[in-house]
Amino acid sequence: MLLHGTSRIDEKGQLEIGGCNAVELAAEFGTPLFVYDEAQIRSKCRAFVTAFQESGLAFQVAYASKAFCTMAMCKLIEEEGLSLDVVSGGELYTALEAGFPAERIHFHGNNKSIEEMEMALDTGIGCFVADNFYELGLLNQLGKERGKQVNVLLRITPGVEAHTHEYISTGQQDSKFGFDMMSGQALEAIQFALNAEALHLLGTHCHIGSQIFETNGFVLTVERVISFLAEAKAKLGFEPAVLNVGGGFGIYYVEGDTPRTPGEYVKAIATTVRRECEEHDLALPELWIEPGRSIVGDAGTTLYRIGSTKEIPGMRKYVAVDGGMTDNLRPALYQAKYEAALANRMLDEAEETVSIAGKCCESGDMLIWDIQLPKVRAGDILAVPSTGAYGYAMANNYNRIARPAVVFVRDGHAELVVEREQLSDLVRLDRLPKRINL
Structure with a gap:
């Protein structure tokens, strides 16, 4: 062992x-x-942060709390200066009860209830990762009712199938998650968000799977997403302030597992973002990632x-x-x-x-x-x-x-x-x- x-x-x-x-x-x-x-958790948090600091890019590292969510864990993440992803009212409640700063919370999920959205809005979370047009419409309505601008990222599916178990591959085109990039749906979602009175579109989000050992899937994803964002700039005049490439970084379970270090994952992603943004004449966005399993x-x-x-x-x-x-x-x-x-x-x-x-x-x-x-x-x-x-x-x-x-x-x-x-x-x-x- x-x-x-x-x-x-x-x-x-x-x-x-x-x-x-x-x-x-x-x-x-x-x-x-x-x-x-505890020392191991903190070490992993710091390894991701240090790798980004060395990259020179603006960034947020958000712990994906679905991996392990308790008040103690939320408090530890707060102490390490990370942001926090939640996918339910229960995870949001746990974080708030632990005193986690609401403005550093990102709310994910493909079917957020109205009650969950209201709870998140009323507590002032940092942003929603919107998954579908139904959600965008509701967020716009709820934001108008409160006189608030709602920060949103659009989850898009870049068509990348990471080498992982089929049940935990989420970046492919046929997925319950996100707006399809290939059919034009994602571009339509950007247009919807830009025209919505109460929505403030920060950028895009994607997630290509879990327990990923190689970096090439992340490289391909960034290439595809930035090419898409260049199209969005040309057609809609939109440039993202935030590019969230999700998580999925693998860990060791048994002999034969060969995960990369946090630094290797971050370096590959950051290098590709710089290169592709320069090639497509896009301003460098703030880069976000969402490690969960790889931290705990x-x-x-x-x-x-x-x-x-x-x-x-x-x-x-x-x-x-x-x-x-x-x-x-x-x-x-x-x-x-x-x-x-x-x-x-x-x-x-x-x-x-x-x-x-x-x-x-x-x-x-x-x-x-x-x-x-x-x-x-x-x-x-x-x-x-x-x-x-x-x-x-x-x-x-x-x-x-x-x-x-x-x-x-x-x-x-x-x-x-x-x-x-x-x-x-x-x-x-x-x-x-x-x-x-x-």
Whole structure:
């Protein structure tokens, strides 16, 4: 298992994260447990910012909160000086409750409700990333009612299909997201926004997918988008103040994954923006990006306690843990792959090949197929790294299983940032019909 950030093997031969012993964390806070390496998160934030500072371009780095959104995470992002992307009223509410500056919040989503738009407008967020004509019309109406100019970016689809899983490719022409660039729809959207009384068009946004290792997809995207913006300048007289190229920067999950550094991604994008703007006689826009997974993904480790085993002679040995698809839906949803180790016996040699099963009443609740581990015992602590993105964010109560706790660790100190759900929480919103006799 590759160790990330501050993770190391301590003098006991056990996993340590942020100066905290993982076995002791499991004992104190219970399992399953999400453990976040705070120093690693901050390091990634600073790496993106530093890369942009070196580029010389005006910029914003906005954390894509859908990867992992809690009040503590929003506060950390604020401290690091980043902006914040939200995609729902719930994420917006979380950010505001954490005291995040509304003017640094960008609101995404392909079907924002009127209530969500009103909430965002009334709290003074920085901009909306508009996805369709319906939304543009509503934003214009709501802005006029409030006597406000609404800042918008138009999400456009540049027709670039990044090398990624088909379910998380979002930049291709056939997508539920954004205005199609190739059919003329995106140009029509620019015209609509320019003519709308209460809309202030900042520029364009695009996002070509997730878990992208190479830079060529971003280069091609910038080339296509700036060529399109040159057309918009010629036909409509519009030059963007902002060019948002989204996120999707990959991280390491298993052997064979080869992500670039933040600096490599930013340099490729910034260099292409400079070249293409000069070639097409466009003023340099402020450049925005939206890393999410690449900031928190490899900073998170999930700790499980091993329970039962089942061996099918000549076929497979199943090892069950006390979590599964309720705290990590990605293997079932995307066939995502992970590494793992026994946190309490990091130096023991691997002796057997096992498959890690979750505890849900579902055959598809498998976290890892065919991984080599030391001879496992009930009570061992299994550590699964790179679960910081879309683990807790997608956590659910299937089988009425309570969601895990979350801790931040740094310099030997662990702090609970999300309490473990209790069984009473599972029925807190339930109501029995009055017609049922109790």
